[in-house]
Amino acid sequence: MNRWVGIVSLREAAPPTPVHRIALAIEAARNRTSYQLADRTVPYARIRSALRMISQEYARHRDWRRYEYCVDLASDFFDGGLPPTGLPSWLTNELQNLLDGRSGARPTGGRRAQAAPRRTDSRPAHSRPASTGRGRTTPPEVSRSVRPARSDRHSTGQRPSSGPVRPYSRAERRLDIHDVTYPALCEPPVSLVGAYGQEVREIVGNTVRGWAADPEVTAWLGLAAEHRSHLYESHHADQVTPHVLGLLDRLGATTLDVILLDAYTRWATPRKVGEQSSEHARRRAAANLALGAWATKHGLVRMGAGEAQQPARSVFEGVARQILGALSLCGEHEIARRLVASVWHDLDHPSSGAVTDPVTLAQTAFQKEGLTYDYNEEGPDHRKVFRAAVRTGTGRTAEGIGQSKKAARAAAAQALLDAYPQVTAAASPGLKATPANLPAASPRPYPQPGNRHRDAVSDLAAMFELGHRTHGLLAQALTHVSWVHENQEAATAARQRDNHLLAHHGSHVVDYLAAHVRVHRALAHGLTPDEDEARILTSSDDDTARLGAALQLTEGLLTSRGESGQGRTAVSDAAQAVVAAAWRVHGPRLLGRRPAILDDWLSGLDHQHDPVTVLTAMASTYGIDHEYTYDVSGPDHLKSYTTTISLRDAQGRVHQWTEHLPGTPGKPEAKKATAEALLDILATPVNGVVDDLPASERDLLAFLLRAQLDGLGRPTERQRARILARGDLGTDLLTTGDTEAFLAWAERIRPLLGPDDTAVPDTLGELYRKVLDDTRIGPGSLLRRMAADTGSDAASVVRRNAADAVRRALSSGPQAASVRDVVQDWWRDQAPATGVTVRDDMRQEAFRPLPVHLGALDETLTWCGEAAEAAGSRIDVELTVQEGTLHVWLGLDKVNVRTSCDDFARLLSRTLPYTDCLVDDDHVLLRLHGDLETVPLFPLAAAGMDAYVSGPLDRWRPAGEVADEPRGAQDEQPHS
Numbered sequence: 001m002n003r004w005v006g007i008v009s010l011r012e013a014a015p016p017t018p019v020h021r022i023a024l025a026i027e028a029a030r031n032r033t034s035y036q037l038a039d040r041t042v043p044y045a046r047i048r049s050a051l052r053m054i055s056q057e058y059a060r061h062r063d064w065r066r067y068e069y070c071v072d073l074a075s076d077f078f079d080g081g082l083p084p085t086g087l088p089s090w091l092t093n094e095l096q097n098l099l100d101g102r103s104g105a106r107p108t109g110g111r112r113a114q115a116a117p118r119r120t121d122s123r124p125a126h127s128r129p130a131s132t133g134r135g136r137t138t139p140p141e142v143s144r145s146v147r148p149a150r151s152d153r154h155s156t157g158q159r160p161s162s163g164p165v166r167p168y169s170r171a172e173r174r175l176d177i178h179d180v181t182y183p184a185l186c187e188p189p190v191s192l193v194g195a196y197g198q199e200v201r202e203i204v205g206n207t208v209r210g211w212a213a214d215p216e217v218t219a220w221l222g223l224a225a226e227h228r229s230h231l232y233e234s235h236h237a238d239q240v241t242p243h244v245l246g247l248l249d250r251l252g253a254t255t256l257d258v259i260l261l262d263a264y265t266r267w268a269t270p271r272k273v274g275e276q277s278s279e280h281a282r283r284r285a286a287a288n289l290a291l292g293a294w295a296t297k298h299g300l301v302r303m304g305a306g307e308a309q310q311p312a313r314s315v316f317e318g319v320a321r322q323i324l325g326a327l328s329l330c331g332e333h334e335i336a337r338r339l340v341a342s343v344w345h346d347l348d349h350p351s352s353g354a355v356t357d358p359v360t361l362a363q364t365a366f367q368k369e370g371l372t373y374d375y376n377e378e379g380p381d382h383r384k385v386f387r388a389a390v391r392t393g394t395g396r397t398a399e400g401i402g403q404s405k406k407a408a409r410a411a412a413a414q415a416l417l418d419a420y421p422q423v424t425a426a427a428s429p430g431l432k433a434t435p436a437n438l439p440a441a442s443p444r445p446y447p448q449p450g451n452r453h454r455d456a457v458s459d460l461a462a463m464f465e466l467g468h469r470t471h472g473l474l475a476q477a478l479t480h481v482s483w484v485h486e487n488q489e490a491a492t493a494a495r496q497r498d499n500h501l502l503a504h505h506g507s508h509v510v511d512y513l514a515a516h517v518r519v520h521r522a523l524a525h526g527l528t529p530d531e532d533e534a535r536i537l538t539s540s541d542d543d544t545a546r547l548g549a550a551l552q553l554t555e556g557l558l559t560s561r562g563e564s565g566q567g568r569t570a571v572s573d574a575a576q577a578v579v580a581a582a583w584r585v586h587g588p589r590l591l592g593r594r595p596a597i598l599d600d601w602l603s604g605l606d607h608q609h610d611p612v613t614v615l616t617a618m619a620s621t622y623g624i625d626h627e628y629t630y631d632v633s634g635p636d637h638l639k640s641y642t643t644t645i646s647l648r649d650a651q652g653r654v655h656q657w658t659e660h661l662p663g664t665p666g667k668p669e670a671k672k673a674t675a676e677a678l679l680d681i682l683a684t685p686v687n688g689v690v691d692d693l694p695a696s697e698r699d700l701l702a703f704l705l706r707a708q709l710d711g712l713g714r715p716t717e718r719q720r721a722r723i724l725a726r727g728d729l730g731t732d733l734l735t736t737g738d739t740e741a742f743l744a745w746a747e748r749i750r751p752l753l754g755p756d757d758t759a760v761p762d763t764l765g766e767l768y769r770k771v772l773d774d775t776r777i778g779p780g781s782l783l784r785r786m787a788a789d790t791g792s793d794a795a796s797v798v799r800r801n802a803a804d805a806v807r808r809a810l811s812s813g814p815q816a817a818s819v820r821d822v823v824q825d826w827w828r829d830q831a832p833a834t835g836v837t838v839r840d841d842m843r844q845e846a847f848r849p850l851p852v853h854l855g856a857l858d859e860t861l862t863w864c865g866e867a868a869e870a871a872g873s874r875i876d877v878e879l880t881v882q883e884g885t886l887h888v889w890l891g892l893d894k895v896n897v898r899t900s901c902d903d904f905a906r907l908l909s910r911t912l913p914y915t916d917c918l919v920d921d922d923h924v925l926l927r928l929h930g931d932l933e934t935v936p937l938f939p940l941a942a943a944g945m946d947a948y949v950s951g952p953l954d955r956w957r958p959a960g961e962v963a964d965e966p967r968g969a970q971d972e973q974p975h976s
Contacts, residue, residue, distance in 0.1 A: 012618020021839075022878040022889040023291040025925045028917055031081035037095060038088075044077040045741070049686070050098050051077070054091070057613035059725035065525070066090075067725070071775075072782060075867075075910050079563045080927065082918055104434045170451070173459045178599040180592050183524035185329070187214070188223040190226040192236045196302065196784040197222025204323065208338040214616070224248050224326035225319055229304030240527045243534035249318055250536045251519045252325030254512040256291075258583075259337045260284055261505050262346045267586070273500040280504075283346070290344035290458045292325075295971065310383065312403055331521060333588035346482045359618050362390070362413035365423050369393040373412065375405055389411040396420060443472035444494045453478060463551075464582040475500050475582070477577035478553065480570055482560035499577040506580030510539050510547075510588075513579075517602045518590055530718055539605065541572040548575035611676040618679075618726065621719055622711035628671055634664060641670040645678070649707035657700050658803045678704070683727065685748045686741075702752040709753075709940075712763045717774065724771050732947050734768060735775040742948075746941035753940075760939035767948035776810075776911045783807065783911055785904065802904040806911050807864055809855035819886060821855055823879065826861040834865065835874030847881045849930040850949055852912050854910075857888065860917065860926050862903055864890045871895045888926040897922060 034041045055070035069090070076083040087095075179447040188197075197218040202206045205211040213221070228242035260283050272275045282451050295301060295316040300323070318547050327336040341347045363371060376387045386406035391397045398419055400411025445457065449944060457474045461467060466474070472494070481498035484491045488899070491497065518536050522529050548554070548571035557574050583590060590598075624647055632644040644658040659674040675892035681697050684690055685697065691702065706727060715723060724731050733742035777783055823838060830836050861877070868875040876891035892900075901924050905917035912927040935943060 008492040014479075021891065021923070022880060022887060022925075023229065024921060025889055025920070026880075026882065026887055026920075028430070029916075029925060029927070033079050033080065035077065035083060036085075036100075038092065040099075044079055044081070044083075046099070046140045047077045047083075047095070048074045048736060048738050049741070051097055052727065053098060054094050056725060056732070063324055071656075071732075071736060072910070074738075076906070078679050078737060078909070078916060079723045080916060080918065081909070101300075110822050116463045126697065133882035140302075144599065158394075170455050171552045173552055174595070174597050175459065175463050176596045177465065178594060178596045180594065180599060181217065182520045185220070185520070185523050186525075186527050187216075188219045188375055188527070189236065189239050191221075192226070192231075192240060193219050193222035194236060196225060200300060200323070203300065204327075204335070204339060204529040207342050208292070208335055209342070211335055211338075213332075217327070220330055221323060224322040225300050225302055226322075227301055227303045227307060227315060227319060229307040230302045236292065238528070241529060241534075243529045244527055245322055245522065246324035247519045247522055247529070247534050248322040248329070250325070251328055251515045252321030254508065254785055255324045255328045255333070255336055255636060256287060256290075256321065256340065257508040258512045259340050260287060260347070261508055262337075262587070263341075265501075265505060267349060273504050276501055276504055284837075286346065287340060287344045291320035291340070293321075294343045295320045325519070327521070328516065331591075333591065336692070343392060353790075358414040358417060362416050365417065366392050366396075366767060369396070373409055375408065390416050392416075398816065427862060441495050443476045443496045444493050445475045446490065446496070446558075453556040453558055456553065459491060460551070463597070464578075464586070465526045465580060465593075466585050470581060470585055472496075473502075473581045474578065477581045478556050478558055478574055478575075480557060480559040480563060482563040483558040486560045499573055502577035502580045504576075506576030506578070506583070507539070507544075509579050510544060510576055513590065513594075513598075513602055514539055514605050520656075523645060532722075541568050543605060543824065544572040544575045545569075546577075547598070550601060551578065552596045553578065607668070611679055615675040615678055616721065618728070619647075621715060621723065621728075622708045623713070624648065624707050624711060630667060630670070630675070638664050639666075640664040643667075643670040643674040645674050647703065647707070649703070651707075652795040653703065653707070655700060655703040661834075686727065686929045687735075690748045690752070697754065702754070705749055709761060709764060712761060713764060715767065717778075720767070720774060722770050723767070726775070727853060729764070729767070730944060731768065731771045734944055735771060737910075737948075739948060741942055741943065743941055746938070746944065750938055750940070760943055764940070765947055766945040767951065768944050772947055781911075782907055788908060798900070799903050802863075802907050805859045806907050809859040809908070809912065810852060818878070819849065819854070819857060819858050822858050822964050823861070823877070826858065828864065829871075830861075830865045830871055830875070833869045834872075836865075837874070837876045839876075839878040842879065842886070843881070845931045847884065847900040847928075849886065849928055850914060851885075853915065853930060856908060856912050856917075856928065857926065858917050859891070860888070860904075860908070860924065864892060864901065865922055867895050868892055869898045884930055886926075886928040886930060888928075890924045890926070891922060892924070893922075904933040 002588050027681070036042075038347070049071045051074035057073070058067040058070060058178075062479055073091075083316050085874070109733050112654075119505045153622070197220070200221040201213045201218045205213070223240065226245060231240060231242055232238045257280075261280060262278065264276070264283065268279075272277065274452055291318075292313055295348055301311070301316055303315065303317045305583040306640070307315065324336045324339070327333070327339070361603050372391050372413065374389045374391070376389075378386045380386065386402055386405050386408040388400050388402070388405065388411065389397060390409075392411040396416065396419070398412050398416035400408050400413070400415050402408035403413050426810075434555070446453070449457075453475070456478060457471050460474050460477075461470060472554075474496070477499050479491070479496060479499050484496070484498045503595060509788050515536050518818070521531050525533070545568045553571055553574045554566050557570065559570065563570070582594075584772040615626070618624075629644045629646070631644070633642070640663070641949075642658060642660060644656055647655045657674065657678060659670070659677045661670060661673055665673065678700070681701050684693060684701060690698070711730075722731070724735060727733075730742050730745045733739075733745060761766075775781060783803050783806055784798040787807075789799045791797075819842070820840070824839075824854045827836055827838055865875055871894050872893075873892065875893075876889075878891075898919055898921065899915075901919045905919045907923065908917045909915060916925075916927040916929075918925040918927070
C-alpha cells in the first residue's frame with residue numbers, strides 16, 4: 001500500500017512551465033547566495049560564520065536547544081539553499097549585534113581589546129539569550145512613563161555635589177512582567193519507579209496531614225527516593241544518570257534554605273548579619289538531621305545491596321533533600337514547607353535550647369588547656385572506620401570512633417565532655433545561647449530621601465508588583481551601611497537599618513530561583529545529563545552585581561559621602577536585598593511570575609566554567625600540562641598581579657605566555673585574563689587574521705595547534721561534544737558542511753605547523769569521522785529526532801518516513817552501477833502507477849558521484865514518485881550535468897510540494913555529503929556535487945575532507961561503474 005495515501009496535500013494546477021524549466025531552476029539556485037536580514041543583505045558564508053559563533057556561545061552556557069537550532073540552521077545556508085525567512089527575534093537580534101560588532105560573545109578569532117579590570121566592578125555583561133516561552137503581561141506601551149524632571153533639593157540621603165547642579169533626569173527602567181512557563185519535564189521510567197512513587201506519596205501525605213498529588217509528582221517522588229547505588233544495581237543508570245539525583249539534591253538544599261530563612265525572619269531580627277548566618281547554619285544542620293531521621297524511620301531510601309549493609313546518615317539526609325527538590329520542581333513549594341514543619345518542630349519558633357556540637361563545647365570548656373586530635377583508620381577502602389584520640393594540655397584523654405574523621409572527632413569530644421562533667425558545668429554559663437531579638441517594627445520610607453532614591457523605590461515596587469506598603473522595605477534594601485553610619489538619627493526615626501540582613505536572605509532566594517530554572521531546563525531536556533549540564537554554581541557577586549546594574553540600583557542607593565555606591569559588593573548586596581523584599585511579599589509566586597529583568601537574568605546565568613576551567617578541560621583533552629605563576633608589584637594596599645602560564649605538550653615541548661593587563665588587576669582577574677587570551681588566540685585562524693598576529697602570538701598559536709595534534713588520543717563521546725562545541729581543529733566547519741571554510745582554515749594554519757605539517761596523526765582522521773557521525777546519525781542528530789517523532793498527525797508520519805528514506809540512502813543504496821541505471825530501474829517500477837516523463841540531458845559530461853549519491857538519487861525519485869502516485873498526478877524528470885554537478889529536476893503536478901517534501905529535502909541535505917535538495921512550489925531540484933577537488937591537499941586538509949565525503953554507515957562502499965567510467969573508479973578517496 002502506498003504510504004502517501006491520505007497524507008499528500010493537493011494544490012491548484014499550475015500554468016504550463018517553460019521548456020527550459022530545469023535551466024531556470026538551476027539559475028535561480030545559483031543566484032541565491034545572500035540572505036535578507038532585517039534591512040541588510042548578508043552573504044550566506046557570513047551568516048554561517050556568525051551562526052557558528054553564536055552556537056558556541058550557547059554551548060558554553062549549555063543552552064543546548066538554541067545551540068542545536070543554530071547549528072542546524074547554519075547547515076541550511078549553503079549556496080543555492082532556501083533557508084527559512086522568519087528567524088526568531090532572539091536570533092535576529094544576536095545576528096545583528098554580532099554583524100555590527102556589538103555582541104558580548106567571545107570572538108572566534110583575534111584578541112579582545114583589554115580594559116583595565118577593577119576589583120570592585122562586575123564583569124562585562126554577556127549578551128545573553130532572551131527568555132522564551134513566557135508571556136508578557138505588561139505591554140511596553142503601558143509601562144510607566146518617565147516623569148518630568150524635578151528640582152533635586154539637598155535632603156536626607158543625597159550627597160551634596162561639588163560641581164554645578166545638573167537637571168535631574170529619571171532613570172528609565174523596564175517595568176514589564178513575565179509569566180514564566182516551564183518546559184514539560186521528562187517522565188521518569190516506569191521500569192525504575194514502578195509503584196514506589198505511590199508509597200512515597202502516601203508517606204509524605206500522611207506526614208503533612210492531607211495532600212493529593214497528581215501522577216507526575218508521584219513519579220518524581222519515586223525517583224527522588226533513589227540512591228545512586230540502586231541506579232547502578234538495577235541497571236537503570238543508562239536511562240537516569242546519577243546527575244539527576246544531584247540536581248534534585250541541590251534544588252532541595254536551596255528549597256530548605258529558603259524555607260528556614262522565611263520562618264526565621266518572621267520571629268527574629270538579629271543585630272548583625274553574622275548572627276543570622278550562624279543561626280541559619282545551626283538550624284539547617286538540625287533540620288537536615290530531622291529530615292534524615294524521618295527518611296530512616298519510614299524506610300524511604302532505595303539503596304544498593306552493598307550500601308544497605310551499613311548506610312551512612314548522609315544517605316538518608318540526601319534522599320530527604322531530593323524529595324524536597326522533587327516537590328519544588330513540580331510546583332509544590334508549600335507542601336515542601338509543610339513537610340519540613342511537620343518533621344522539624346522548631347521551624348516556626350525559636351529552639352528550646354541551643355544545640356552546640358560537641359567539638360565546639362569541648363573547645364570552649366577546655367580552651368585554657370588546649371586540645372589536639374590524632375587519627376587512625378582501619379578497614380577496607382569501601383568501609384573504613386576512623387578512630388580519633390583527643391588530648392588536653394594537662395594530659396586528659398578520650399577516644400571516639402566514626403565512619404568519617406568528622407564523626408570520630410565529634411565522638412571523641414563527647415567522650416571527653418562525659419568524662420569530665422565538672423569542667424563542662426563550670427564553662428556552661430558561657431555556652432548558653434543568646435536569645436534572638438523579637439521582630440522589629442516594619443520599616444518606613446524616609447521622609448526626604450531625594451528624587452533618585454524615591455523614584456527607584458517607586459519603580460521597584462511597580463516592577464515587582466509590591467504596592468506602596470512595601471516602600472519602607474525597599475528603602476531598606478537600598479540603604480548602604482555607610483549611610484546608616486552617617487545618618488543614624490534619620491535611620492532610627494524611620495525604623496530603618498542597613499540592607500545586610502535582607503541581602504543575606506536574598507542570596508539564598510536568588511540561589512533558589514536560579515536552581516529552579518536550571519534544574520527545570522536540564523530535566524526537560526532529558527534524564528541523562530552529563531556533568532556539565534548538571535552543574536549548578538552559587539551566584540557570585542559579579543552575577544548579582546550585573547542584576548543590580550540591570551535594575552539601575554546605583555541611581556537610588558543611599559551611601560555615605562565617601563562611598564560611590566558603584567562598587568561590586570554594594571550593588572550586589574542591594575540587588576539581593578531587593579529580591580528578598582519581593583520574596584517576603586510574594587513568596588513562591590516569584591517562581592511563576594516575576595519582572596522581565598529578573599527573568600532574563602535568571603535565564604542567562606552562566607552555570608559553567610570560567611576561561612580558566614575551560615582551558616583546563618581543553619588541556620586535559622590533549623594531554624597538555626600547564627601551571628600558573630604570578631608576579632606581584634605595587635604597595636600592599638594596591639597590589640597588581642601579572643600571570644604567566646607554562647605549557648608542556650605531550651612531546652615535552654614547553655612554551656610560556658605572560659598576559660599583561662593595565663591597571664591593578666587582582667590575582668583571579670590576571671589568571672582569568674591569561675586563560676582567556678590563550679583561548680582567543682587559539683580561535684584566531686577561523687577569522688583569517690593569522691598574518692596580522694604579532695610574532696609572539698603566532699608562536700603561541702603554532703605551539704597550541706601542534707600540541708592538539710600530537711596530544712590527540714581517542715576522545716569519548718562526551719569529549720567529542722566538547723571539542724565540537726569549542727570548534728577545535730575545524731570540527732565545527734566540517735559538521736555544518738562548510739567545506740570551503742574548512743579548507744581555508746586548514747590553509748591558514750599550514751604555515752604555522754612548519755616542516756612537520758605532514759605529521760598528522762591517524763587519530764585526527766578518526767576524530768573527524770566520529771564527530772561527523774555524531775552530527776549526522778548520533779543521538780542528537782536531525783535524523784534521530786525525526787525518527788523519534790511519535791505523533792500520529794500527517795506531519796509526524798512524513799518526518800518518520802523521511803528518516804527511514806535517508807537512513808536507507810546512507811546504509812544500502814541501489815544495486816545499480818550508474819545514474820542512468822538508477823533512473824531506468826525507478827522508471828520501470830514507477831511507469832505503471834503514474835505518468836512519467838524522463839528527459840536525459842547528461843550527454844557525455846563527466847560526473848563522478850560519491851557512493852551515497854546513488855542512494856540519494858534513488859530515494860528522492862522514490863519519494864517524489866510515491867507522492868505523485870498518491871495524488872493521482874504525473875511526474876516529470878529532467879537530468880543534466882554542469883561543471884561536474886548532477887542536477888535532477890522533478891516536476892510534481894497538483895501536489896503541495898513544500899508540505900510533502902520539505903522535511904525530506906532538509907534531512908537529505910543535512911545528512912549526506914555534497915548533496916543539496918531544494919524544494920519549490922511545483923518541483924524538487926536535487927543537486928549532487930560529484931566533481932570533487934582533485935588538487936592534492938596536505939595531510940590535515942585531506943584527513944578532514946576524506947572524513948566528510950565518506951558515508952556515516954558504510955564508508956566508501958564501492959559504487960561500481962559510474963556513468964561511462966570504468967568500474968571501481970570511485971573506490972579511491974579523492975583527497976588522499
